[in-house]
Amino acid sequence: xxxxxxxxxxxxxxxxxxxxxxxxxxxxxxxxxxxxxxxxxxxxxxxxxxxxxxxxxxxxxxxxxxxxxxxxxxxxxxxxxxxxxxxxxxxxxxxxxxxxxxxxxxxxxxxxxxxxxxxxxxxxxxxxxxxxxxxxxxxxxxxxxxxxxxxxxxxxx
Numbered sequence: 753x754x755x756x757x758x759x760x761x762x763x764x765x766x767x768x769x770x771x772x773x774x775x776x777x778x779x780x781x782x783x784x785x786x787x788x789x790x791x792x793x794x795x796x797x798x799x800x801x802x803x804x805x806x807x808x809x810x811x812x813x814x815x816x817x818x819x820x821x822x823x824x825x826x827x828x829x830x831x832x833x834x835x836x837x838x839x840x841x842x843x844x845x846x847x848x849x850x851x852x853x854x855x856x857x858x859x860x861x862x863x864x865x866x867x868x869x870x871x872x873x874x875x876x877x878x879x880x881x882x883x884x885x886x887x888x889x890x891x892x893x894x895x896x897x898x899x900x901x902x903x904x905x906x907x908x909x
Contacts, residue, residue, distance in 0.1 A: 780790040788796070797803055836842075 783789060785793065
């Protein structure tokens with residue numbers, strides 16, 4: 753099979769899958785099973801005391817695990833200050849900094865295939881939605897952030 757034929761076949765499979773999923777969702781909200789629809793049955797089961805206890809216990813058990821996993825995956829988040837308050841010492845200019853410590857020289861690899869992997873990735877400049885940060889409110893390495901919501905507040909009433 754050629755590439756265009758595979759692409760068309762993949763598109764048709766996706767359309768068929770979307771049709772079946774949308775049909776199942778429609779049926780779960782409109783076709784009655786006894787006195788209620790499937791969605792109403794699930795909603796009533798979710799409102800029982802046992803289901804609420806199960807959800808609260810699951811949240812209490814998973815929240816510390818997810819926080820630890822997030823910390824391990826993302827590592828330490830360091831936010832550099834983007835704003836100097838009045839009276840702060842000024843950093844050296846680019847020329848003075850270059851004169852103090854010249855940039856390290858990296859030897860070019862002889863193999864052209866390794867040149868692309870040796871090149872550093874470019875980072876896009878992003879603007880913090882919180883505005884400029886100062887050195888006093890920047891997050892420093894080694895400091896763990898407290899969770900923004902305690903586990904008790906995650907429980908649904």
